[in-house]
Amino acid sequence: xxxxxxxFASPPSFYPIAGRLIPVFWILTVILLLVxxxxxxxxxxxxxxxxxxxxEYYRIIFIHVPSAWMSMWLYIxxxxxxxxxxxxxxxxxxxxxxxxxxxxxxxxxxxxWTGAFWGRPSWGTYWDWDPRLTSELVLFxxxxxxxxxxxxxxxxxxxxxASALLAIVGLIMVPVIFWSINCPDPNQCAALHxxxxxxxxxxxxxxxxxxxxxxxxxxxxxxxxxxxRGIILTRxxxxxxxxxxxTDGDKA
Amino acid sequence: xxxxxxxxxxxxxxxxxxxxxxxxxxxxxxxxVVSLFPLGVGTEHQxxxxxxxxxVWVAALLASMLALERxxxxxxxxxxxxxxxxxxxxxxxxxxxxxxxxxxxxxLPLVLIAPLVGMQYHLSETAIGVMMLSLLLGTPVLSLxxxxxxxxxxxxxxxxxxxxxxxxxxxxxxLVYGAGAVEVSVIDLSDTMPYLTLLGAFLMVxxxxxxxxxxxxxxxxxx
Numbered sequence: 001x002x003x004x005x006x007x008f009a010s011p012p013s014f015y016p017i018a019g020r021l022i023p024v025f026w027i028l029t030v031i032l033l034l035v036x037x038x039x040x041x042x043x044x045x046x047x048x049x050x051x052x053x054x055x056e057y058y059r060i061i062f063i064h065v066p067s068a069w070m071s072m073w074l075y076i077x078x079x080x081x082x083x084x085x086x087x088x089x090x091x092x093x094x095x096x097x098x099x100x101x102x103x104x105x106x107x108x109x110x111x112x113w114t115g116a117f118w119g120r121p122s123w124g125t126y127w128d129w130d131p132r133l134t135s136e137l138v139l140f141x142x143x144x145x146x147x148x149x150x151x152x153x154x155x156x157x158x159x160x161x162a163s164a165l166l167a168i169v170g171l172i173m174v175p176v177i178f179w180s181i182n183c184p185d186p187n188q189c190a191a192l193h194x195x196x197x198x199x200x201x202x203x204x205x206x207x208x209x210x211x212x213x214x215x216x217x218x219x220x221x222x223x224x225x226x227x228x229r230g231i232i233l234t235r236x237x238x239x240x241x242x243x244x245x246x247t248d249g250d251k252a
Numbered sequence: 253x254x255x256x257x258x259x260x261x262x263x264x265x266x267x268x269x270x271x272x273x274x275x276x277x278x279x280x281x282x283x284x285v286v287s288l289f290p291l292g293v294g295t296e297h298q299x300x301x302x303x304x305x306x307x308v309w310v311a312a313l314l315a316s317m318l319a320l321e322r323x324x325x326x327x328x329x330x331x332x333x334x335x336x337x338x339x340x341x342x343x344x345x346x347x348x349x350x351x352x353x354x355x356x357x358x359x360l361p362l363v364l365i366a367p368l369v370g371m372q373y374h375l376s377e378t379a380i381g382v383m384m385l386s387l388l389l390g391t392p393v394l395s396l397x398x399x400x401x402x403x404x405x406x407x408x409x410x411x412x413x414x415x416x417x418x419x420x421x422x423x424x425x426x427l428v429y430g431a432g433a434v435e436v437s438v439i440d441l442s443d444t445m446p447y448l449t450l451l452g453a454f455l456m457v458x459x460x461x462x463x464x465x466x467x468x469x470x471x472x473x474x475x
Contacts, residue, residue: 105401109452141421148417159455161472169400169465170293173422176454 009090011232018225025222032215036062061205062116062250065215068111070133071139074104074220078146079171080163082164094160095235097167098150099227103220106144111136131182138177138231142170255340257349264353274322279361282315286369297374298320304373305434308383309390311369312362312430313423316391319358320398320419321412323350324470328406334474351399352462359391370441375434380467382437382444389451390430396462397422403469426454 008014040062078100085093115133120237127133146163152157236242268275291298311368327333327350336346366387370380401419405411433447 046405138421138424141417145418145421148414149404151404152410152414158472162469165406165465165469165472169422172461173425177424180428210288232447 003086009092011092012239013093014092015229015245020228022225022229023221025218026227028218029222031216035208036208036211036215039204044204044208046203051243055238057118057121060114060211060218062208062212064111064118065115065209066216067107067114068136068244069213070089070216070220071104071108071136073110073217074100074107075139075142075171075174076168078104079167082167083097086161086164091235092232094164094230095231096124096224097164099231100151100220101143101146102227103149105140107216108143112140119146124160129181134251135174135178135180138181139174142167142174146150146170253341253345257345257352257418258440259400260346260349260408261353265356268353268357270347271393271448274319275357277357279317279319279365280317282311282362283365285311285314285373290372300373301375301438302371302373304396305383305431306347307373307418308366308369308395308434309387309427309431312387312391313394313420313427316358316394317398317416317423318412319354320395320402320415323399323402324406328474333470337470337474342454343470344463345469347399347403348459348463350465351395354399355392359387359395362391363387378441379434379437382441383434385448385453386430386433389448389455390426393426393451393458394423396458397426399466400469403466403473406470406473425449425461443468 009018040059078097081093081100084090085097112133115136118128119128124211146167149166150159150163153162153176170251233242254433286308289303293299293303324333327336337343339346358390363384364383367380370383375383398415398419401415401422404418408414429447429450433451436443436447
């Protein structure tokens with residue numbers, strides 16, 4: 001039996017699957033969120049060890065770090081789908097990229113927002129031009145640019161392809177931008193964020209953080225698929241299968 | 253190949269010189285923006301010396317971005333661009349020629365006027381020299397990256413403001429090292445070398461990839 005890789009690349013066959021997957025992802029999101037939040041609030045130490053002055057408020061990292069990770073990861077996934085769309089000319093890939101963008105933008109904003117509340121007690125300021133802060137802000141601009149370009153073009157095909165190209169150019173530029181902000185002086189680099197490593201973290205904190213990351217990931221799947229179904233219906237509104245679906249009621 | 257490049261370049265330059273105001277408006281926009289800052293932040297020499305490099309570079313960014321809208325617009329409106337897409341010549345080369353002409357008309361004047369605005373900010377002669385050098389290396393990168401955005405937003409309503417949203421974040425590395433070079437030159441001239449080499453590296457990379465990306469963007473915009 002040969003596997004048909006493109007079977008689910010067609011909107012009519014993916015639409016019902018997405019519909020069946022959405023509840024699964026929502027349930028996973030809720031379970032993981034409850035576990036992660038419980039663990040983050042009640043099973044972790046009240047203050048970080050050593051001579052670290054950070055107390056209760058360090059729990060912001062259970063939202064902050066996962067959302068920062070997801071914001072970057074979703075951009076990569078978005079560019080991946082956009083590139084696949086450009087190469088194979090598959091409609092669903094573009095819709096996928098398009099559906100991911102708002103969730104990614106929200107996570108970027110969340111990372112910045114929670115970061116500001118973290119920065120106030122620990123650095124004494126809501127905002128500073130730290131490399132990671134600034135590149136997260138630039139990533140937010142990238143998401144906004146992608147969404148703005150897509151919505152400015154009326155012709156869907158051109159909108160898809162133009163914003164896909166922009167996203168790819170953005171992905172190439174992000175590391176350059178990151179390093180240029182990281183080392184504004186090529187002779188020496190400095191940063192407010194401490195160097196961190198997963199291995200050096202307390203086990204309970206790490207567990208809560210990774211659970212929250214998984215929860216956010218599942219949330220991204222759920223919202224992306226919901227948005228994707230909306231996009232599919234809008235774009236395929238003229239096709240026979242959507243008419244059939246709408247007249248028979250939503251069986252999927 | 254070279255003849256095609258030359259042909260497009262001279263054509264664009266001739267067209268622009270028949271309508272000189274377009275070139276001059278960009279230049280004067282730059283001068284006006286730079287002149288407004290001292291009125292806003294005060295005219296103390298020390299403050300101006302610190303602000304100078306950054307202000308000049310941000311103004312250069314804005315000026316070259318404003319001019320980008322015209323890069324393909326006229327050719328798009330009268331159908332010339334469509335003919336260019338249909339020729340057997342490599343599109344990236346034609347685009348590169350158009351970008352080169354665009355830079356000669358909007359980037360080079362900024363480099364040449366830099367000593368004048370440098371004096372407004374009481375910059376030293378060495379700082380002005382470094383500023384001219386950094387602008388000389390940096391403004392072509394701005395035109396090259398900007399061309400991608402100009403091609404993507406071709407013929408859209410509100411294209412200009414959209415273009416700034418797409419392109420300005422991508423200008424950050426050039427801004428950081430361009431302004432950085434001038435700032436450092438005040439302290440120690442030998443420290444400016446890494447900045448200028450990095451700007452040169454950006455130029456090399458942009459020269460290779462940006463025309464190809466702009467050509468792809470043009471093909472997407474005109475189908």
